[in-house]
Amino acid sequence: MKRSKLLFKLLPGLIMLTLSINLSAQCDNWEGSAQKGEAEDAHTIYRQALKTKDYQMAFENWEKAYNIAPAADGKRDFHYTDGIKLYLNRWKNETDAAKKKEYIDRILKLQEEAVNCLSSGGITLKCHGQKDCYTKRIGYLQGRLAYDMFYILNTPYSKTIEQLSGAVENSGDDLEYIVFAPYANIVVYNFENELMTKEEARAIYERLNAVADLKIAKGDRLSDSYQQAKQSMNSTFSKIERYIFDCEFFKAKLRPEYDADPDNFEVIKQTLAILKGQGCGSGDVFFDELDTKWKKYAAVENAKIQADFEENNPNVAAKRLYDQGDFKSAALKYQEAADGEVDPSKKAGYLFSLASIEFRKLKQYSKARATAREAAKLRPGWGRPFMLIGDMYGSTARSCGDSWNQRLAILAAMDKYNYAKSIDSEQAKDANSRLSKYRASMPDKNDGFMRGIKVGHAASVGCWIGETVKVRFSN
Structure with a gap:
C-alpha cells in the first residue's frame, strides 16, 4: 500500500520528466556529439543537393543529419523546415494514398517539433535585439505550412485553420500576405456551413486587413504584393460580408467610391441599395445625403423616360392629360394616337376615347358622333360607340x-x-x-x-x- 501511494505521488513528476526528455531529444544538436562530423557532412551534402533539386540524395543525407541532430547546430531550424520540403516533394510524387497520408503526418510532426524547439529555447536564434523573434519565426513557419496545407496537401480545413490562427497570433504585424487567400476561403466556407460565428469571421477579416493596411502604408518592395493579396482576400470575403457586417462597415467601405465621383448616379443607386440592405436608414447623415440625391435624380430621369414613352405612345399621354383635367390636350393626343395606329381594333379604341371627351367634356356633339361612328366602322359588332351616341341624344x-x-x-x-x-x-x-x-x-x-x-x-x-x-x- 505504501509503495502504491509513493508511486502515485511520483507519477506526475515521472510524466513531466519523460516529456522533458522527449522534447530535449527533439531538439538535439551536433555540438558535443560524437557524430558531429558525420552530421555536418550529411547536412552540407543534403543542402547542396536541395539546391540542385537532387531530391533522392537530399533526402538520404537529410535523414542522416536529422537523426543525429534534429536541431542541427542548435542555431537554426533547417532540419525541420527542409524535412518538410523533402516530404512535400515525396507527397507530390506518390500515388499510394496510405503513403501520402504518412508523409502528411510526418510533415505535421516536423512542424510540431520545430515549434516546440523554438518555444522551449532548444534552438537559439540570432534575434538582433528583437524580443519576439522566436514567436515571429514560429508564426512564419505556421503561415508557410498553412499555405502548403491549403494549396498542395488539401488537408482538412480544421487542421489548416489551426496553423493559420497560430500564424496570425504569432506573426503579429509581420504576417505574410500568402496566408490571406487561404484564410479568407476557409473563413467563408466555415461561416457558410455554420462552423464559425459572424463575430469570429469579422474578427479575422479585421485583423488581416489591419496587417495589410499597415504593410501597404510602408510603401516598401512588398507593398504591391500586400495590396494585391488584400484585394483578392476581400473579394472572397465579399461573399459573406453582408451577413457579418452592419451599416457602419458598409458606410466606411462605400464612402470613398462615392466621394471620388459624387455625381455618378449609378454609384449612388448601388450604394444606397446596399446601405438599405444593411439596415441603414433615415436619420443617418450619409444615407440621407444619398437618398436626397437619388430621389431628385430619379424624378428627373423618370420624367424624361415618361416623356420619351409618351412621345412614342400618345395614348398614354392622353390618359395622363385627361386625369389632369386638360381635356383639349387629351383629345389632341387621342387623335394623334389614332392617326398613328395601324391596328383597326386599337385605333377604334382611341377614337372611342376621343369621342367620349368631345361629347362629355368639350360638348362637341356633332364631332363626337362622327368620331364614334368612325370607331364603330373599324370594329364591327362593337356596341359601345352606339351606346355613346345614344347617351349624346338622351343628354341633349x-x-x-x-x-x-x-x-x-x-x-x-x-x-x-x-x-x-x-x-x-x-x-x-x-x-x-x-x-x-x-x-x-x-x-x-x-x-x-x-x-x-x-x-x-x-x-x-x-x-x-x-x-x-x-x-x-x-x-
Whole structure:
C-alpha cells in the first residue's frame, strides 16, 4: 500500500520528466556529439543537393543529419523546415494514398517539433535585439505550412485553420500576405456551413486587413504584393460580408467610391441599395445625403423616360392629360394616337376615347358622333360607340325644341341602345337599364293623335340630331 501511494505521488513528476526528455531529444544538436562530423557532412551534402533539386540524395543525407541532430547546430531550424520540403516533394510524387497520408503526418510532426524547439529555447536564434523573434519565426513557419496545407496537401480545413490562427497570433504585424487567400476561403466556407460565428469571421477579416493596411502604408518592395493579396482576400470575403457586417462597415467601405465621383448616379443607386440592405436608414447623415440625391435624380430621369414613352405612345399621354383635367390636350393626343395606329381594333379604341371627351367634356356633339361612328366602322359588332351616341341624344334631348321633338330625340337615343345590344351582347345590361329609364319619356299617344301621327309613322328629329325615327308611344 505504501509503495502504491509513493508511486502515485511520483507519477506526475515521472510524466513531466519523460516529456522533458522527449522534447530535449527533439531538439538535439551536433555540438558535443560524437557524430558531429558525420552530421555536418550529411547536412552540407543534403543542402547542396536541395539546391540542385537532387531530391533522392537530399533526402538520404537529410535523414542522416536529422537523426543525429534534429536541431542541427542548435542555431537554426533547417532540419525541420527542409524535412518538410523533402516530404512535400515525396507527397507530390506518390500515388499510394496510405503513403501520402504518412508523409502528411510526418510533415505535421516536423512542424510540431520545430515549434516546440523554438518555444522551449532548444534552438537559439540570432534575434538582433528583437524580443519576439522566436514567436515571429514560429508564426512564419505556421503561415508557410498553412499555405502548403491549403494549396498542395488539401488537408482538412480544421487542421489548416489551426496553423493559420497560430500564424496570425504569432506573426503579429509581420504576417505574410500568402496566408490571406487561404484564410479568407476557409473563413467563408466555415461561416457558410455554420462552423464559425459572424463575430469570429469579422474578427479575422479585421485583423488581416489591419496587417495589410499597415504593410501597404510602408510603401516598401512588398507593398504591391500586400495590396494585391488584400484585394483578392476581400473579394472572397465579399461573399459573406453582408451577413457579418452592419451599416457602419458598409458606410466606411462605400464612402470613398462615392466621394471620388459624387455625381455618378449609378454609384449612388448601388450604394444606397446596399446601405438599405444593411439596415441603414433615415436619420443617418450619409444615407440621407444619398437618398436626397437619388430621389431628385430619379424624378428627373423618370420624367424624361415618361416623356420619351409618351412621345412614342400618345395614348398614354392622353390618359395622363385627361386625369389632369386638360381635356383639349387629351383629345389632341387621342387623335394623334389614332392617326398613328395601324391596328383597326386599337385605333377604334382611341377614337372611342376621343369621342367620349368631345361629347362629355368639350360638348362637341356633332364631332363626337362622327368620331364614334368612325370607331364603330373599324370594329364591327362593337356596341359601345352606339351606346355613346345614344347617351349624346338622351343628354341633349331637352335642347331639341318643344316637348314633342324632345320626345322624338329620346326615341332616337332608344334606337341606338337597341341597336347596340342587338350587335353586342355585352352591352345588353347597360342598354336595358337606359331603355327602362327613358321609356316614360317616349311620345304621348294623345300628342300623336293631335298631330295625326300613328305608331310606325316616320318622323324627323330636329336640332343637331337630324335622325329619322319610327314613332311609338309611352301609353
